[in-house]
Structure formats: structure tokens, C-alpha cells
Amino acid sequence: MHHEWLLLLEVGISIIKHAFHSGITFFDTSDFYGANTNEVLVGKALKQLPREKVELATKFGIVKWDSNGVVVKGTPEYVRSCCEASLNRLGVEYIDLYYQHRIDTTALKQLPREKVQLATKFGIVKLDSNSVIIKGTPEYVRSCCEASLNRLGVEYIDLYYQHRIDTTVPIEDTMGELKKLVEEGKIKYIGLSEASPETVRRAHAVHPITALQIEWSLWTRDIEEEIVPLCRELGIGIVPYSPLGRGLFGGKAVVESVPANSFLVCS
The missing domain is CATH 3.20.20.100 (NADP-dependent oxidoreductase domain)
Structure with missing residues (x-):
């Protein structure tokens, strides 16, 4: 399995690099895709590309999604912890566009409505x-x-x-x-x-x-x-x-x- 992951990683990196050199500079991922592994993949590819020429987007907010439905979270503490974790997995100092993947309606009451x-x-x-x-x-x-x-x-x-x-x-x-x-x-x-x-x-x-x-x-x-x-x-x-x-x-x-x-x- 480890060998297969490395192979998939290598292929994924080559695809992202090919996309960049073909003119695609906006890459969108999420901490939920592949249980965090997609961010790791994108991060490794970014290390081989000029960061200042890439627009990077990722997301937070989905805790779990299974046959019982989706569990979302949007508390300030959770937002910060997710951002820090994504920065670490991506290996970058900043994220260009940070999405809330799904809205936690209980969290809306803790946020300034006029800014949402x-x-x-x-x-x-x-x-x-x-x-x-x-x-x-x-x-x-x-x-x-x-x-x-x-x-x-x-x-x-x-x-x-x-x-x-x-x-x-x-x-x-x-x-x-x-x-x-x-x-x-x-x-x-x-x-x-x-x-x-x-x-x-x-x-x-x-x-x-x-x-x-x-x-x-x-x-x-x-x-x-x-x-x-x-x-x-x-x-x-x-x-x-x-x-x-x-x-x-x-x-x-x-x-x-x-x-x-x-x-x-x-x-």
C-alpha cells in the first residue's frame, strides 16, 4: 500500500505540474478530500512550482460524511485549527482562498451576519x-x-x-x-x-x-x-x-x- 501511495503521489504531482505549465494556475482542494491526502499531494507539487504564480484554494467545515449524513462545524476555534492544519499539510505560509465547505448554521449565530x-x-x-x-x-x-x-x-x-x-x-x-x-x-x-x-x-x-x-x-x-x-x-x-x-x-x-x-x- 505504501508503494501504491507513492506511485499515486508521483502521478498526481506530475499532473499538477503539467497543468501549471499548460497555463492553469488556480488549484482547489479541501481538507476533506481523500481524508487530508489531497492537500498533501497539492503541497508536494507546489514545492516544485513558483508559489507566487499559483492561486491556492482549500476548504474546511466537513467533519464527517457517511450514510447517516454530513456533520459540519464552523466554530472560531475549529476554523483556526483547520487553517493551521491545512497550512502544515500544504507546506505553505498562506492560503489564497479559504472556503467554508459547508455552513454550520449554529456557527452563524457566532459570526457578524453582515460579513457572511x-x-x-x-x-x-x-x-x-x-x-x-x-x-x-x-x-x-x-x-x-x-x-x-x-x-x-x-x-x-x-x-x-x-x-x-x-x-x-x-x-x-x-x-x-x-x-x-x-x-x-x-x-x-x-x-x-x-x-x-x-x-x-x-x-x-x-x-x-x-x-x-x-x-x-x-x-x-x-x-x-x-x-x-x-x-x-x-x-x-x-x-x-x-x-x-x-x-x-x-x-x-x-x-x-x-x-x-x-x-x-x-x-
Whole structure:
């Protein structure tokens, strides 16, 4: 196992170095990835690269994630201990961008709310372990927002996304309710996720859209034809997800480890 780890380490370092010399200078990791080993890998690679030319991001906040759910933590003491540990594993003096990986809602009450940007979503209703429905009626939008405010224990949400578009409800109706929530001070900004260019334009006509979350990677580039130009035109920020193509660019070991019945295979 030790030999295998060294081999994987060597391969990982060579990949990171190749990426850097190909023009990629932003590297994103987490203290949770590989149970800390990913930070060790990135740190060893950085020692062979000019630190001042690399933008390094890592994360804290997930203590455990298993079949029982995710355990998160965000106390000031925990934040500091995680930062010190990440600096040590990475072998660097500073981290360029430090993320809170998941929000500890109990910790929010210990932080200055005005300095925290909080985003959450609505729109996906889970029926059972294998099926969901999409919902975007005005009544549902309001009930979801009220429930999220209550669970988060906050008076307002900075960025509120519609997680998926309900095609059975005119986007103008959904946006109309979101606009009311903005006017009531319950949300500050509105976001959409996985929306078509036409939907984005129609929604933006009701109330300005601040952010669009959508899949974007070397594998999924269709948004570059219409979505990206449209967002530039309207001044909407793009929040991409799955930049590694849902694991496609994670290498053979990652691809082969995906179960045959996984949605990643089916999609």
C-alpha cells in the first residue's frame, strides 16, 4: 500500500505540474478530500512550482460524511485549527482562498451576519430515495424561503437560487414571488440553476438575476454558445459546477470506481 501511495503521489504531482505549465494556475482542494491526502499531494507539487504564480484554494467545515449524513462545524476555534492544519499539510505560509465547505448554521449565530454571504436553493422535492419532482409555484417558493430562513436561523438570505426550473409554471410567476421576497427583505439577490437562455432572459425581465449556476467543464461546453454571452450581456455571474466533468477528468481509477447504477453513468 505504501508503494501504491507513492506511485499515486508521483502521478498526481506530475499532473499538477503539467497543468501549471499548460497555463492553469488556480488549484482547489479541501481538507476533506481523500481524508487530508489531497492537500498533501497539492503541497508536494507546489514545492516544485513558483508559489507566487499559483492561486491556492482549500476548504474546511466537513467533519464527517457517511450514510447517516454530513456533520459540519464552523466554530472560531475549529476554523483556526483547520487553517493551521491545512497550512502544515500544504507546506505553505498562506492560503489564497479559504472556503467554508459547508455552513454550520449554529456557527452563524457566532459570526457578524453582515460579513457572511449566504446562498441556498429551492425547487427540488424529494418523493423517495429514487425520485424527485420540480416545483416552482409562488406558494411553494414562499413556503421554502420561510422554511430555509427558519432552519438557518437568519432574517434574510443573500442569494436564493431556483435549483431547477419548473416548466409547468411560467417563470414570470416564480420570479414574481421571488421579487416580492426581495422587496420584503427576506432575500437580497435571486439566482437560477440549469436554466435555458430564453428562461434567463424572461426571468431577468421580471427582476435582475444575480447568478446562474450551471454545469461547465471541458466536457460540457455547450453553455459557451448562448449562455455565457447572454450572462455577459445582462451582467449575470456564472457559478459553474462539476468542472471535472462529474469525475470524467478524474482519471481511470475514478471512472472505474463509479457504480454501474450511479446517476453519473446514467447521465
